[in-house]
Amino acid sequence: MQMEPDPAMRRITLSFDNGPHPEVTPFVLDILARHGIATTFFIVGDKLAGARAASERAHAEGHWIGNHTWSHSQPFRERGDVDFVHSEIDRTQAALGTLAHPDKFFRPFGGQGRLDGALNGCAAEHLQKGGFTCVLWNAVPGDWKDHDGWPDVALSQIQNLDWPLLVLHDINLAAMRHLDRFVGTLRDRDFAFEQAFPPSCLAIERGSPAVVLRDGVVAN
Numbered sequence: 001m002q003m004e005p006d007p008a009m010r011r012i013t014l015s016f017d018n019g020p021h022p023e024v025t026p027f028v029l030d031i032l033a034r035h036g037i038a039t040t041f042f043i044v045g046d047k048l049a050g051a052r053a054a055s056e057r058a059h060a061e062g063h064w065i066g067n068h069t070w071s072h073s074q075p076f077r078e079r080g081d082v083d084f085v086h087s088e089i090d091r092t093q094a095a096l097g098t099l100a101h102p103d104k105f106f107r108p109f110g111g112q113g114r115l116d117g118a119l120n121g122c123a124a125e126h127l128q129k130g131g132f133t134c135v136l137w138n139a140v141p142g143d144w145k146d147h148d149g150w151p152d153v154a155l156s157q158i159q160n161l162d163w164p165l166l167v168l169h170d171i172n173l174a175a176m177r178h179l180d181r182f183v184g185t186l187r188d189r190d191f192a193f194e195q196a197f198p199p200s201c202l203a204i205e206r207g208s209p210a211v212v213l214r215d216g217v218v219a220n
Contacts, residue, residue, distance in 0.1 A: 077117025
């Protein structure tokens with residue numbers, strides 16, 4: 001159960017990409033449960049069959065489940081053909097089934113945290129027609145490549161953000177061993193954990209384009 005945030009505290013939202021992983025995702029879930037934090041797991045579709053139980057547990061414990069493409073192989077800026085884009089979105093959504101949040105959360109593959117061209121016109125149109133909510137980010141500390149240094153990078157990235165939406169990855173145990181300490185540091189610095197997303201990180205909301213979609217996220 002998520003703790004109610006103190007309105008006087010700074011808001012932060014955690015999210016986890018690229019899972020599920022049969023060992024790392026449950027490890028992360030244990031930490032989140034101890035701290036009473038609810039978050040969103042953005043699922044890579046072709047990993048779901050190998051660790052569906054972990055995603056089912058996340059869903060049962062109140063975490064939101066989103067779509068993070070089927071293969072996580074190429075950002076849409078690099079490959080924008082209709083068949084590829086539609087397949088990357090639709091195959092994962094179908095695989096998620098009842099695990100998927102009703103708002104149909106989708107997060108594109110940015111590639112090293114890049115926002116420019118994270119969507120192309122084809123993807124944006126398909127997401128709008130399908131009634132999806134496209135969730136972006138404003139802090140990516142690179143835990144997948146810097147297993148020990150990412151907490152310090154994260155603290156630096158979020159210090160001047162009004163409402164950070166942090167992207168972490170439930171795929172590497174060495175990196176996630178720092179999660180418990182990192183969460184404690186955030187609490188010590190008066191951050192309050194929210195499950196909701198900052199409006200500035202929404203490109204599309206329930207099929208309707210948001211302001212950020214018109215500010216250069218889409219590469220035609």
